[in-house]
Amino acid sequence: MSDSQGRHPLLPNLDQSLVSKMLEKAGAASIDELFSDIPPRVRLKRALRLPKGSSEYEVRREVLARLGQNSTPPGSLCFLGGGVWPHYVPAAVESITSRQEFYTSYTPYQAEVSQGMLQALFEYQSLMCDLLGMEACNSSMYDWASAAGEAVRMAGRVTGRRKALIAGNASLQRLAVIRTYTEPMGLELETVAFDRKKGTLDAEDLQSRLSSDVACLYIENPNFFGVIEEAIPRIVEQVHSHGALAVVGVDPISLSLVKEPGAYGADIAVGEGQPLGIAMNYGGPHLGIFSVKDIKLARSMPGRLIGITTATADPGRKAFAMVLQAREQHIRREAAMSNVCTNESLMAVAAASYLSLLGKDGFRKLGEAIISNAHYAAKMLSKVRGVRSPHFSGAFFKEFAVSYQSAKSASVYRRLARKGVLGGYPLHRSFGVGAEAGLYCVTEVHTREDIGRLAMALKEAV
Amino acid sequence: MRRFSQAVWDEPLISELSRPGRVGMSIPSDPKILSRYRDPASLVPESVRRGSVKLPELSELQVLRHFNRLSQMNFSVELGMYPLGSCTMKYNPKVSEMVSASDSMKNAHPLQPGETVQGLLSIFYELEGFLCEVTGMHRFTLSTAAGAQGELAGVLMIRKYHRDHGQDKRDEIIVPDSAHGTNPASAAMAGFKVVKVASDSSGQVRARSVRDVCSEKTAGMMFTVPNTLGLFESEVAEVCQAVHDAGGLMYYDGANMNALLGRARPGDMGFDVVHLNLHKTFATPHGGGGPGAGPVGVTRKLADYLPVPVVVKSKRGYALDYGLKHTIGPLKGFVGNSAVLLRAYVYIRLLGASGLADVSSLAVLAANYLWKSLDPEAFPASHGSGLRRKHETVVSVNSELPGAALTVAKAILDYGMHAPTVYFPLIVHEALMIEPTESEPVEMLDEYAAALNEIYRGLKEGTLGAVPKHASVGKVDEVKASHPLTLRVHW
Numbered sequence: 001m002s003d004s005q006g007r008h009p010l011l012p013n014l015d016q017s018l019v020s021k022m023l024e025k026a027g028a029a030s031i032d033e034l035f036s037d038i039p040p041r042v043r044l045k046r047a048l049r050l051p052k053g054s055s056e057y058e059v060r061r062e063v064l065a066r067l068g069q070n071s072t073p074p075g076s077l078c079f080l081g082g083g084v085w086p087h088y089v090p091a092a093v094e095s096i097t098s099r100q101e102f103y104t105s106y107t108p109y110q111a112e113v114s115q116g117m118l119q120a121l122f123e124y125q126s127l128m129c130d131l132l133g134m135e136a137c138n139s140s141m142y143d144w145a146s147a148a149g150e151a152v153r154m155a156g157r158v159t160g161r162r163k164a165l166i167a168g169n170a171s172l173q174r175l176a177v178i179r180t181y182t183e184p185m186g187l188e189l190e191t192v193a194f195d196r197k198k199g200t201l202d203a204e205d206l207q208s209r210l211s212s213d214v215a216c217l218y219i220e221n222p223n224f225f226g227v228i229e230e231a232i233p234r235i236v237e238q239v240h241s242h243g244a245l246a247v248v249g250v251d252p253i254s255l256s257l258v259k260e261p262g263a264y265g266a267d268i269a270v271g272e273g274q275p276l277g278i279a280m281n282y283g284g285p286h287l288g289i290f291s292v293k294d295i296k297l298a299r300s301m302p303g304r305l306i307g308i309t310t311a312t313a314d315p316g317r318k319a320f321a322m323v324l325q326a327r328e329q330h331i332r333r334e335a336a337m338s339n340v341c342t343n344e345s346l347m348a349v350a351a352a353s354y355l356s357l358l359g360k361d362g363f364r365k366l367g368e369a370i371i372s373n374a375h376y377a378a379k380m381l382s383k384v385r386g387v388r389s390p391h392f393s394g395a396f397f398k399e400f401a402v403s404y405q406s407a408k409s410a411s412v413y414r415r416l417a418r419k420g421v422l423g424g425y426p427l428h429r430s431f432g433v434g435a436e437a438g439l440y441c442v443t444e445v446h447t448r449e450d451i452g453r454l455a456m457a458l459k460e461a462v
Numbered sequence: 463m464r465r466f467s468q469a470v471w472d473e474p475l476i477s478e479l480s481r482p483g484r485v486g487m488s489i490p491s492d493p494k495i496l497s498r499y500r501d502p503a504s505l506v507p508e509s510v511r512r513g514s515v516k517l518p519e520l521s522e523l524q525v526l527r528h529f530n531r532l533s534q535m536n537f538s539v540e541l542g543m544y545p546l547g548s549c550t551m552k553y554n555p556k557v558s559e560m561v562s563a564s565d566s567m568k569n570a571h572p573l574q575p576g577e578t579v580q581g582l583l584s585i586f587y588e589l590e591g592f593l594c595e596v597t598g599m600h601r602f603t604l605s606t607a608a609g610a611q612g613e614l615a616g617v618l619m620i621r622k623y624h625r626d627h628g629q630d631k632r633d634e635i636i637v638p639d640s641a642h643g644t645n646p647a648s649a650a651m652a653g654f655k656v657v658k659v660a661s662d663s664s665g666q667v668r669a670r671s672v673r674d675v676c677s678e679k680t681a682g683m684m685f686t687v688p689n690t691l692g693l694f695e696s697e698v699a700e701v702c703q704a705v706h707d708a709g710g711l712m713y714y715d716g717a718n719m720n721a722l723l724g725r726a727r728p729g730d731m732g733f734d735v736v737h738l739n740l741h742k743t744f745a746t747p748h749g750g751g752g753p754g755a756g757p758v759g760v761t762r763k764l765a766d767y768l769p770v771p772v773v774v775k776s777k778r779g780y781a782l783d784y785g786l787k788h789t790i791g792p793l794k795g796f797v798g799n800s801a802v803l804l805r806a807y808v809y810i811r812l813l814g815a816s817g818l819a820d821v822s823s824l825a826v827l828a829a830n831y832l833w834k835s836l837d838p839e840a841f842p843a844s845h846g847s848g849l850r851r852k853h854e855t856v857v858s859v860n861s862e863l864p865g866a867a868l869t870v871a872k873a874i875l876d877y878g879m880h881a882p883t884v885y886f887p888l889i890v891h892e893a894l895m896i897e898p899t900e901s902e903p904v905e906m907l908d909e910y911a912a913a914l915n916e917i918y919r920g921l922k923e924g925t926l927g928a929v930p931k932h933a934s935v936g937k938v939d940e941v942k943a944s945h946p947l948t949l950r951v952h953w
Contacts, residue, residue, distance in 0.1 A: 008817060010553060010745075012903035013824050022904060026830035028850070031823045034830055035725050037694045037850050042731045048724045049595050053814030056557045063561050063808060069581035072569040076578075080571045083795055089568075090487050092522050098559070100540040101533035106549055106748040108536075109883070111940065112933035113468060113875050116536030117750040120529065123476050126950040130516045136949045140752065142607035145795035153651075173795055180769070180791035184621065184653030221510075230507035257503050259510040272795075282582055283572030283796030284607065285753030298949060304751065308951075309943035311936040313928055319935045321943040329610070329647035330886070334656040339647035342608035342741065345751030353529050356476050357486035359519040368502040369491035375505060376495045395507050414575055422574045448492050 009056075071420065077450050079377075079423030081399040081441025082224065083144060083171055083272055084280050087253065088445050089354075093277040096353045103346055107304070111321045118320035121345060122306040124352040131255050131355065132269045133262020134291035138303035140344040141288025144272035145174045148218060148249055149181030150290065150302045150338055151268045155216035155245045156187045157337075158300050163187065163213045167201050169194040169223040170249065172428055178218065187215065196434055199227035199392030199401070203235060210242040216267075220249040221258065225427075225439065226374075226399025227392050228254075233264040240265065252276055252289065252351075254397045256367025267293050277354030278347050287347035299324060302338030304345075366444055373451070374398045374442040380455045381440070386462050391437050401427060403437040407462040413438055415461035421454055424461075463913065466878030468934045469534035476528055477953040480518035486525045516953075535934040536750070537880055543906050545832075547854045547883035547895025548642065548690060550720050550742030555812060558746065558805035567804055572796035576781040582800065583780035587773045589807045590757075596818070597716070597736045598729020599759030603768040605798040609717060612737030612756030613648035613684070618790040619735060619760065619767040620682045620711045621652055626788060629681075629709065636675055636683035636705070638667045640691060640887045645684040645715060654681060661889065665691040665845025669700035676708035686715040687731065688722070688852035690887040690895070691845050692829060702732025711735065711764075719743045720899065721826055721852035724819030734761050744806035755802040769793050824900035825853045828907060832898050833857070835911035840918035844890040854897035856890055861921060867892040872937060873917040875930040879910055 008014050013022065019031065028034050035043075054062075072078070078086045097103065101116065108114030108121075121139040128137040141147040152164050164182065166175055168191045179189055193205040201219060210217075217239045221229040229235065236246040248261040250271040261269040273287030274280070290303055298305065307323035310316070329336040358366060378400050381389035386407065390400035402424065404412060409426035416424055424438030442451065496502070503511060520528070538544070544551040561567070570579055590602040606612040617635060624632045634657045635649040646656045657675050661667050672683065683705045688694045695701065702712045714728035716738040723743070728736045740746050741754035748754070760768060770789045771782040782797065813821060833843075833855040841857035859866040871881035871894070883895040894914075898907055920926040928936060 008813070008820065010555065010812065011817075011820055011824055011900055013828065013900070014820055018904055019824075019827065022827050022831040025834050026827065027834060028830065031827060034823075034826050034850050037696060038722075038726050039696060039699065042699050042726050044598075044724060044726055044730065048815040048818060050592055050815040050818065051811065053817040054811055056555075056812065059808055059811045060557050060561060063585070063804075063811070064564055064566075066581040066585060067561070067564055067566040070566040070570050071574070071578035072566050072571075074565065074569075078569065078571050078574070080573050082573050084572055086569070086571070088490065092486065092526055094563075095526065096529040096533075099530065099533040101536045101538045102750050103747045104539040104554055105536050105750045106544070106546060106551060107751040109546070110537070110871065110875060110881050111938040112872065112930050112935055113535075113537035113880065114750075115934050116532035116534065119473065119475075119535075120532050121751075122949075126475070126477065127517065129950040142611065142753075142799075143795050146607065146611070146793060149793075171795075173792065177792050177795065180618065180793055181651075183791075184618070184651065186653075228506060228510060230509050232510060255512065256515060257506045257512055259512045263512075264510070279568035279801075280571050281568060282570035282579065282800035284794070284799035285749075285802060286795075295947070295949070298947070305949055307943040308948040309939050312939040313936050317935060319938045321938050321940045323940075323943045323947060323949070329643040331643070332647070333643050334646035334650040336643070336647040336650070339610040339614060339644045339651055340608075341610045341644050342739075342748075342754040342756075343752040344749070346747075346749030346753060349529070349750065352476070353525060356518050356520055356525045356528070357522060358517065359480075359485050360515055360517045361483075361519070362485045362487055362489060363515050363517055365489045365491070368496070368499075369489050371505050372495050372499045372502045373492070376498065395505060397506070414577075417575045417578050422571060422578065425573045444490050447490075448495060 076420040076422055077453060079440050079442060079454055080425055082425050082439055085275050085441050085443060086445050087275045087443050089277050089279055090357055092357055093350050093353050097346055097350045102349055115320060118306050120349045120352055122308060122320050124348040125306060127352055127355045128289060128291060131252055132291050133260035134269050134293050135295045136298040137291035138301055138305050140348045141290045141303055142344060143284060143286045143288045144249060144270060145177035147270040147288035147290045148174050149178045151247045151270045152178050152182050152216060152218055153185060154300055155247055156185050159215040161213050161215035163190060164215050165190050165192050165209055165217045167192050167219040169199060169225055170220045171224045172430060198394040199225045200229050200394045201235060203231060206238060214242060214244040216245040216247045218247045222251060222254055222397050225392055225401045226396040227394035228258060228397060230395060236265040256363045257371060258397060262293055273347060273351045276351035278350050285344055285347055287344050287351055299327060300337060302340050304343060369444045370398045373446055377442040377451045380451055381458060384455060384459045398443055399439060399441045401437045401439055403435040404462050409436045409438045412461045416457050419457040421457040423454060464878055467932045470934045471531040471535060473528060473531045475951060477518050477951055479520055479524060479528060482519055484519040484521050486520050486522040542878050543902055543910055544880040545882055545896045545898045546880060547897040548717055550897060550899060552745050552899040553901040554745050554747040555809060558808040561808055562801045562804050567801055580779050583773055585807050586803060587775055587780050589803060590773055592810050593738060593757055593759055596723060597759050598727030599736055600762040601765040602757050602759040603772045604757045604803050605769050605771060605794060606756045606758055607794050607799050608754040609737055609739040609756040610644040610648060611793055612758045613644055614651055615758045615769045615793055616713045616735040616737055617649050617652040619764055622767055622790050623764060624681055632679055632681035634679045635681055639889055640689050641686055642690060642717060665693050666695055667701060669697045669704045672701050673704045676704060680708045680710040682711040682713055684713040684715055686718060688718050691856045692851045692854040693846050693849055694852055698731045717742060718853055721822055723822040725822055734764060740802060740806040745809040746802045746805040753799050753802050755799045771797060821900050828898040828900060828902060829853055829855050832896060832907045832911055837915045837918060840915060854895060856893055856895045858890060859892040859894060867894055869921060870917055873926055873929040874913055876932045877913045
């Protein structure tokens with residue numbers, strides 16, 4: 001909104017005398033003349049039909065009032081998971097990601113004035129490699145789902161095989177994204193069954209589907225039901241024995257207590273970095289993790305990679321730069337490994353600072369707090385009549401399915417929400433769970449009272 | 463000229479600052495719950511139980527100092543002019559940051575029932591409508607996370623549309639030689655062969671040349687208007703016609719939309735699919751490389767092909783619709799980069815219809831003004847010297863010295879200003895691609911032009927020396943960065 005003199009805080013040159021001076025230098029009589037190269041037939045001959053501009057105060061007041069209609073913590077309790085999880089974001093992380101030097105910069109094309117971002121991203125890569133047990137991690141993808149899509153594409157690319165196996169207990173949404181990403185390559189996707197009782201992957205079904213046509217198995221650990229794949233080291237061996245790659249999707253915070261994918265031989269590990277100091281943000285921005293075990297595979301990876309080097313004239317002076325750019329779209333064009341350009345760098349900085357704050361002991365303690373709270377909650381919910389909690393017998397970390405004897409999962413989910421408790425995301429029929437069930441997530445943010453409130457609300461909802 | 467010196471901190475890697483026993487964050491935990499599980503880790507089956515995790519151990523202040531020091535070694539829009547061509551590094555209003563940091567944005571879970579997020583959904587619904595109006599499209603989805611993902615969505619829609627109409631043989635996408643690298647990369651990812659069409663000596667794509675490469679194999683064409691030389695494509699309508707006549711569809715790369723707000727719309731030019739980069743045109747911060755958002759819009763006939771979800775409005779309120787009949791499927795988990803979308807919405811509301819038109823007027827004025835402020839001997843226009851620039855200007859560095867554009871780019875860093883994009887578009891010799899944006903006061907444009915002119919004199923007289931001198935590090939050895947390749951530390 002411009003004021004009565006036509007000024008606007010975002011437009012410093014919106015001033016008639018300035019515009020005249022600038023036009024003179026530009027050699028044009030009017031602003032319209034600057035646009036005279038647009039053929040009349042494609043010009044817009046009317047004003048845009050958008051609201052009038054408003055002052056900062058008015059916009060802020062209105063938008064905050066509208067957002068206030070959302071039912072979110074702290075006004076309600078959130079026990080939803082499924083790929084985005086309620087975790088605490090430390091104030092120090094918010095402070096770091098609010099540094100304008102980080103958030104108003106762009107891709108570090110000029111390394112000399114972008115060492116800060118480059119070093120932070122290098123540290124992210126390095127910390128993630130430690131956490132995942134992998135040898136190379138790129139500096140971010142859009143999110144878990146798109147990282148999984150790119151990973152399965154990469155498996156197809158490096159093996160030259162035509163089929164990909166997807167664990168049947170992986171997220172259906174991620175499966176859908178993998179399908180969108182891989183369909184043009186002609187990769188055939190096949191779902192591997194899971195054990196209906198335990199919730200873990202069915203190794204026999206996997207065995208029957210493995211062949212020399214299979215590029216990879218995509219498996220999540222913990223899987224979408226929150227169940228830990230305790231046989232995953234053997235599953236990975238099985239996959240490798242057929243020359244296929246093991247692509248593993250992880251919730252990085254589970255790696256506080258659950259073995260890292262690199263330790264059981266994963267070739268590509270992807271995942272969702274959101275728990276590492278990033279808000280739930282109604283689905284984004286989040287942080288797609290993408291890493292490989294064999295450094296040789298780094299050359300086939302999508303995404304930006306940061307490497308360590310020195311100043312040209314001073315070999316003693318450490319410096320950072322983007323590396324292996326010849327894989328990328330701006331150099332390789334149609335032969336690039338991926339089209340990804342803008343990524344989620346700021347979220348990678350958040351994750352690096354989060355892991356540094358927690359440290360070795362903090363991270364372990366966090367895992368212990370989460371797994372204890374989750375098991376306590378599952379126990380409390382099991383006391384509710386007409387409820388089976390946890391539904392699956394397999395071990396779990398922070399999420400678990402709960403099934404209802406007579407209630408519909410969709411109605412439980414809505415009734416809970418009306419009581420200010422968000423949870424029990426209905427497990428879609430296409431999973432073939434064979435029961436009316438909902439997914440619950442319990443983390444360090446939930447107190448004993450919160451869990452009590454959930455149990456009470458569930459009692460009334462089933 | 464201004465004196466500038468970027469901070470130098472000689473900051474070690476965070477792992478080198480670690481000291482056993484330190485912790486930078488307290489963990490909430492309930493002793494009454496914890497005491498029920500003597501060893502919580504034993505709840506994880508032994509076969510997959512983790513030993514220790516290697517992470518650095520620091521206090522909260524140490525972590526803050528480390529990252530704050532790094533931030534001081536990072537150039538940004540709020541420190542100085544950042545005219546990176548094609549990236550539209552405009553100012554990002556602070557109020558957008560404040561609003562997107564509210565609890566009701568940050569703590570909203572994408573799987574919570576639609577009834578409980580009506581506030582946000584109503585904003586998204588309105589934003590889809592705004593973007594339709596700005597581009598002349600029938601429907602938008604906000605679900606794609608960046609421009610390149612929007613492109614992939616666009617070409618996948620083109621592919622599916624043809625297949626659904628029995629046109630499986632259409633496996634070629636036409637891409638001009640001046641296009642962004644993402645265009646051919648996206649087309650290839652979607653399974654297309656890329657057919658290159660050359661721009662003419664004025665830097666424009668001629669309808670005649672497009673007709674020459676069109677055939678029964680043409681699925682469509684990806685076209686950037688204004689193009690990467692900053693020139694409006696005067697035959698855009700004819701190009702669209704040529705591709706349509708051949709049975710193909712037209713894709714509009716919206717990276718340069720900052721030139722056209724309120725002036726012209728891709729829908730009126732004949733495009734079928736459009737993506738916008740909200741982090742460019744609609745002022746959401748670039749985050750050191752991301753996040754961005756790349757919503758995609760389409761004409762009526764492609765509306766059912768959009769990636770899901772889209773926001774719908776009914777008597778019962780707003781909801782996410784995953785059920786579009788011909789959808790190519792989702793490309794990203796959940797809804798989209800919601801907190802980025804919210805910022806773009808705030809930006810549009812701050813400016814409104816006439817303010818957005820002013821944005822493009824002033825962005826174009828700034829590019830032309832800056833261009834004419836450059837020494838034309840030093841920085842000749844490679845193409846279309848008699849044509850107006852739109853949002854950016856591309857010039858050559860008039861020099862036989864190898865790497866002249868790179869030297870100019872490094873030299874300007876010493877003035878406390880960011881370099882232009884260099885060596886792009888590929889069809890320009892020693893290219894500098896300068897996009898000042900409407901955010902820069904005229905004084906900064908003068909300073910930038912004066913600096914470039916001065917640098918050129920230094921380049922010619924051989925007095926520049928090793929540049930940069932005042933960045934936190936001298937020229938970085940990018941070759942050594944790959945040989946040997948170090949992507950992580952072992953500590």
